[in-house]
Amino acid sequence: MATVNERYLDRTVLVTGAASGIGKAIAAAAAGEGARLILGDIQVGALSDVAALLRSRGTVVHSAECDITSTEEVDSLVAAGSAAVGPIDVVFANAGTLGTPGDVWSYSESEFQRILDINVTGTWRTLRAVLPGMIERRRGTIVATASAAGVIGPAGLPAYVASKHAVVGLVKSTAMNVAAFGIRVNAFCPHLVDTPMLDRVTAEIPGLRDSLDQQTPLGRVATSEEVARSALWLGSDESSFVTGHPLLVDGGLVAQ
Template sequence: MSMLNEKVVMITGASSGIGRGAALAVAAEGARLVLADIDASAGEKVLIEVETLGSEAIFVATDVTDATQVERLVNAAVDRFGRLDCAFNNAGIEGAMSPLGDIDIGEFDQTIAVNLRGVFLCMKYQTSAMSKTGGGSIVNNSSVMGLVGAPQVAAYSASKFGVVGMTYSAALDYAEKGIRVNAVCPGGVETPMVAEILRDQPGVLENILAAVPAKRLASPKEVAQAVIWLCSDLSSFVTGSALPVDGGYTAQ
């Protein structure tokens, strides 16, 4: 039996990287999909990919920092499928890679807007929809940088620590309504965003691999499998957790 058979699953940031990997993996588990991304062209391509796998799906171009657009996204899910069972709030950016004092204020604000405000807005409207149909499961994409500190990622780390804190609080707010809220905290993952960082900063990959006990990066599918488990009924008593998917990095 497929783990998400007939469940309605929303994925933001679905056009590439972890989001695309999650969309493909979730489709393979029998779910119906609501895909969202600010990049409409790339998002439509992923829509075709999941439909090829047999998933009934829609794509809604969405800027997760815009409350009106996020509300429209959730409404589109309910209008099409009648309910929303699960959500993977994945949309995010890396932000500035520099010491705190060198970070442009506008870039800091944008990182917080996408990575933290975006998750807040998604959960605000998702919890409302789920409350009307008996509950659901929300998974927020944080990072190992939301669990431990690192140099030159102050804006990104602040946003991802915020996601973990908001996950904990929302889990307590909605437990009695049958809505589970968890986070995944990936380490290094083979995504276009990470590839860009590695290209611009020679030697970073070697440093990352030296710090990871598993001595490799994760694939998007490996993160997706954690998301699928948290969305599925197999994790029915799991809420308020921040699950590292990091090859042992935060165990040290």
């Protein structure tokens, strides 16, 4: 078994939503373990900065603008990245959105559908793009970013909660579909993570951050780096007998 710092040596890793937050942390952690990277995000400037930083550290990186609500852009990222860097070994289907908090009856149909299109159909588009190549090679690992909200039902985020439950279901079904080809598919389910997305939400409500810190038995939100370590474990050979699993990375929230 490879040591922790070389688990991704000579592997090509795709990360969507790689410009910030969890995706950026996953990309940096995989690069630190020897991966070649294919990175996509709609935040082109921030993505370019991430790619430039990782290249300066010696990592081979292909990056491109990718809106996961576009089948063409997802397919293009996978095709161009594979041609430039090599066939994809590990996928972190991470891109997603929280949406605006609100009551289930207060959402417009367009906003509800937008969140589902990004979080659920966007994840499906990513799986659809990478799986034929993995099936042909009879190997590969996929890790989708779900959420603790994919296994419980907190109020006020109906579209997000519905979408993350759907991601967990998609992962389970896909894992059963491709297990015979030697491909593993899992989800990881963080609770609150110290990311720009969380900063935007908490900035609007005084005292919310302190309240959120106290929700978990560990008494704080997670860092992007520790969540990325959990994701990298799922994507590595260290989890070689784990598939169809939603791994909670929630500070004990769901165990309460």
